Amino acid sequence: MKxxxxxxxxxxGPVLEDEVEMVIARAESGEIGIMPNHIPLVAxxxxxxxxxxxxxxxxxxxxxxxxxxxxxxxxxxxxxSAEKPEDIDEQRARxxxxxxxxRLQSKQDNVDRVRAELALQxxxxxxxxxxx
Ligand code: ATP
Numbered sequence: 249m250k251x252x253x254x255x256x257x258x259x260x261g262p263v264l265e266d267e268v269e270m271v272i273a274r275a276e277s278g279e280i281g282i283m284p285n286h287i288p289l290v291a292x293x294x295x296x297x298x299x300x301x302x303x304x305x306x307x308x309x310x311x312x313x314x315x316x317x318x319x320x321x322x323x324x325x326x327x328x329s330a331e332k333p334e335d336i337d338e339q340r341a342r343x344x345x346x347x348x349x350x351r352l353q354s355k356q357d358n359v360d361r362v363r364a365e366l367a368l369q370x371x372x373x374x375x376x377x378x379x380x
Pocket of ligand 1: 312329330331335336337338340374
């Protein structure tokens with residue numbers, strides 16, 4: 249089976265480098281599946297899981313936005329943050345989710361709703377990946 253190299257990097261350093269058969273990511277335009285020999289591509293990513301497939305095995309990463317570049321059988325993901333399931337602190341994500349929900353429900357006008365909405369999406373993404 250042909251493979252491609254995937255690398256995920258954040259400002260804190262590399263998160264993962266692996267050989268996989270398929271990468272599935274959610275771009276802002278929709279879900280994209282990348283297999284070997286894919287045409288070159290650059291796409292901004294949504295806050296969502298990136299799925300890495302190897303045979304019947306699937307690994308997920310919680311990737312928080314960023315950008316995906318595909319060229320020469322290499323998929324590079326640069327994101328502000330990205331975590332493997334085993335590195336996700338579920339309690340912290342639950343607390344972040346509750347905090348964001350409280351802010352979104354608050355009637356005060358000094359709440360930055362866009363920021364709270366993004367924090368909520370990051371927390372939900374982490375909870376989805378850790379409970380997958
Ligand atoms: P919090 O409010 O809990 O800090 P956040 O969504 O604002 O969450 P980020 O700004 O996305 O956090 O991430 C800051 C750093 O903390 C990154 O290195 C990220 O990987 C890490 N991080 C955030 N939440 C978690 C978590 N639940 N488990 C493990 N690492 C996390």
